[in-house]
Each structure stands twice: as C-alpha cells, then as structure tokens.
Amino acid sequence: MAASEFSLIDRHFAARRRARADVALGIGDDGALLLPHAGQQLVVTLDALVAGVHFFAAADPEGLGHKALAVNLSDLAAMGATPAWATLALVLPEADEVWLERFCRGLFALADRHDVQLVGGDTTRGPTTVIALQAHGFVPPGLALRRDGAQPGDGIYVTGTPGDAGLALATAFGKARIASGHEGVVQARLERPEPRIAPGLSLRGLASAAIDISDGLAQDLGHILRRSGVGAVVDVERLPLSPALLASLDRDEAATMALAGGDDYELCFTVPLERIARLERAAAAWDCRCTRIGAITAEPGLRLVRADGSEFRLERLGYDHFR
C-alpha cells in the first residue's frame, strides 16, 4: 500500500475539519484539546460496528459512515445531550481510497447537519473492518435523560415507527419480504437511521426516563424497567406501525417486528402524567411521530396486551452479541 497511516488520516479526516469554537486543537497532535462547556455535564457514548456482525462487508460505505455516527448521536439524543465532538477508531483490511472517500461523505454529511466536529482518530490495518466511534455532547446538570427515573403511572412513548429497520434486516436474511414499492424507504430506515436529537433535547425536564432502541423496543424498554425498578404494560395495538411494515407483514408479525426487530434508533421514553400536555405540545414540533404505547406499573416485568386485554406473546427477535 502506498498510503501511510498518517497520510490517510490527513487526507480524509483532518482535511474535513469543521471549526467549532470549543476545539482548541483537533486532529494532528497526541490528543485533541477541547473546551468543555462551562457549567454543563459532558456525555460520552461509544459504539463499535464490526463487518459481518453489524453490517455486511459489502455494505455501502456512505451508509456506514452515516450509521456509525448516527447510532452514537442516537445515544446522545437518548441522554438529552447536544452533540459536539466525535472521535473515530477505524480498522480496515486495506487503505481503499474509494471506500474511505465514500465513508467520509456519509459521516461528514451527518456530522455537518448536527454541527459535530471529528477531533481525533486512529486508522490501522486489520483483517476485518471495525468502526468504533465515540460521540461527545453536553447537557445542563440535572437534565440528562437517564434510564432509572421511570415511575408507576408514567406514560410510555416511542418516536417514529419501530420495526422498519428490523424488516429490512429480516429481508436481507431471507426471512421476510418488503412489500413492493416500499423497498427504498424500509432500506433507508436500516442504513440511514435519523438520530432523534431534537426530540431528545425537548424531552429535557419532561421525560422521567429514556433509552434509544437498538436491540428492539421490548428489550430496550426492559432496561428502563430494570434500572427504574418498575414494570410496564404496553398495548400492542397502539404501536405506531409504518405503512411499509403493515403492507409487508400481517398485523401480529408487524407488531412483533416493532417490538423485537432492533436497529430502529428511535427513542423510547416515559413521561409523568402531569407533564403529558407539555409533551404533546413539544412533540407537535418534531419531524417524527410520537406515540403513547403504554404505562409504567409498580409490578415488575413487561406485559404486552391487545386492546381486549388478552396477552400478546412475543417471539424474541432482539439482537444480542455472544449469544
């Protein structure tokens, strides 16, 4: 390979640098030198994507660049944080200039939309592509959305239409088929998830708990329940199912996909009853749906029910490594 580690970093990453006022020194020294926001808490989150595990080795690099940042911005959204900086550890089998150019195009298009600056990176050779991205954001003290604040009686909400990404994934594995005419929108939901930054910010002081949905709504809501020491009842007939999902699967399969499909990067959150009017006013300004799907209970565990009160049995589809 002609390109050295250093020229790779310089050409593709350092050259694309933004000039945020809170970055004293970006890529190019032993470390980045950053100016935390006075009086704010720093939120950091990282997610690693591995070829053959989280994405197909032949996946569109532009989509991967987008998704590597999106899944981390989604975590910031779930904390109610304003995004600021990202760092990237990139392991590549070869210094493929075309791949890198397209990867950067996807990464920086999303970064620019959310005013995120890439401030550090490490690019190394390795047998498999690994993309480990860390995002950094800020939130005022006491306003971070955590998993452990849900209380009995709180309403449970979800943004967007979970299940679409799961349908795309199931289709890729030959276990489902996207209805004709819906392929593009469903595929985009898997490859180009839109981090719910604006909803996350407007949930500060409103939501009692929040999480982003990566492993499936049921499993991720379960994290809120365990951390908060509560349970929940979810009405599966209230789940916001997309036209694409309903056209592709029967209603129970669609609900199962929405509950257990994973890779949605929607927010699931809880809101105390007395703040629901405020929430509904806030959500009217969002560019995604916001749907109440159930309520927090004192009794532990997650109960899935139909409108008639009968139990909905979930076939578990949620994604878990090392299983």
Add this chain to the structure above:
Amino acid sequence: MAASEFSLIDRHFAARRRARADVALGIGDDGALLLPHAGQQLVVTLDALVAGVHFFAAADPEGLGHKALAVNLSDLAAMGATPAWATLALVLPEADEVWLERFCRGLFALADRHDVQLVGGDTTRGPTTVIALQAHGFVPPGLALRRDGAQPGDGIYVTGTPGDAGLALATAFGKARIASGHEGVVQARLERPEPRIAPGLSLRGLASAAIDISDGLAQDLGHILRRSGVGAVVDVERLPLSPALLASLDRDEAATMALAGGDDYELCFTVPLERIARLERAAAAWDCRCTRIGAITAEPGLRLVRADGSEFRLERLGYDHFR
C-alpha cells in the same frame, strides 16, 4: 456462548468501577455523564490495538489490558494532561471469561495507579480481537504540551531508554536476540510500558513541544519538526541506551534501535535554553532518566551525527500501518 453482551460488560467492567467525584453516571446508561473540571481543557486521545498487527493473538491478556491503557495514558502524558477517564470498545472472537478476567486485571491495575475510571464501553463479537481505548484528561488553558512549539536553539530531550521495546519486537520476529539475563526487563519494556505521566505534568510551562514515541524516536521527533517548521541535530552518541540494549547489539545497531525501533512510549520533548536549569531540577524527581540528545535548528530536516560530527546513517525500522 452463554454470556450475553450485557452480562459481560456488567461482570467484568461495571463491577470494577471506581468512584471518581467527577463521574455522575458511569457504565450502564446510553452514555456516561461526566463533570469536566472547571476552567480546564479536556484532552482526548484514542489508540486501537489489533490482534496480528499490534500484538500477537496469543499475547498475555494481562499485558494487553495494561498496554491498551498505557499507550493512551502515554499520549495524555505527552500533552501534559492529568488522566481522568477511559472508555473501551472491545471486539472479541468469543466471550472467553479467563481472557477477560486477565485483561481486566492488567487494565485496572494501571487504571487504579493513575486514578482512571472506566466510564463507558462496548463489547461485541468479531473475528479478530480489537481493543480501541480512549483516554480523557485535563490540562489548564495554555499549558498543554503540543507538537508545534519547538524553536531553533531548544534542547531536545528523551525520557528513559528508547530501543528496548524495539529489541523485544525484533527478537520476537527472529531478527535480533536479547542478551542472556536481560530477557525479562526487555520483554517488560514492550509489554508493560510505563506511561510518563509525572514527567509530562512537570513539563507544563517548561517544554516548548512534546510527543510520545510510538513509531520510533526519529520518526516521532520528525512530527515535532514538521509541525514546528524547524529542524534538528541529534548526537547519536548521547542517546541513552540501556545496559540490555548494549549487551544485545553492537553500538550502531543499538543506536539504530533507539532511533527507529518504536513502541517505546517514552517522551521526546524540547526545552528553551533559558528553562534548562528548571528542567534539570524537575527531572531529578522523575523515576526515569532524562537525557539531552540534541538541539533544534532553523534549517529543516533531522540530522543524526556522531561525536566527531560525521553523519550517522539510519536504517529505517519505524513502524507504519498500510505500508
């Protein structure tokens, strides 16, 4: 595999948490919630280690845990930063409990010595072990050690005895042989580098530029020269060579190893003449050597000379990915 991603993280990482006062929320939510130090700049640095590229797949996991953190703390040292937090993206072929236990032992032993708290992580399955660690530290405004401040006339210094780690690596590849009786100390210099945190802190306000040596003294000094727009003369007979290195190689080979071997994680830095007395007083308290090896020149480029002024020709051994 029996252990799920979540129980892996919980059992090995979250359970070992320290309780730093500047961590509001560590592992277990969508992100960590951290309290930056008022009036200080945040330094972040990340390095990824890949099996088969940066370490042998069969390497001692305890040493790997140490080294993954050490190489990043070394970058903080080279910035003059006080370490605070770390995050870890870990890709493993299998959830090997014994490996993880030993990896954590090495990682947390070093973390505890430097009061570093692991605040976030992502553990996923993948075909090859990848360890991407990010370290976070703090430095007062204006006191960070950068690469771009060296001025003609500044003295050039190095900590410790570079070349030992390179000798261990060359031995592993069958290209050298550690002299009998020195194997343990040389091997430890490769596997358990000691980040020069205390020297880095005491260089605040003293050094005009600094870098840590990962790719070889000559190559890394070259980064200071390019970023500062200067050159240097290094007297190869002043290089601090360890007894082990001198016992294992002839003198020119030993100097070459010290200049180009890499993996040292020593500091190379420059100091203006008027601060040299202060430096020497500060360095007397360090637990490693501090040796003046040359001077910064206005003329660009790195000149290696012997005591008689003749040129020393360097066979390049420095390590670079994608070469």
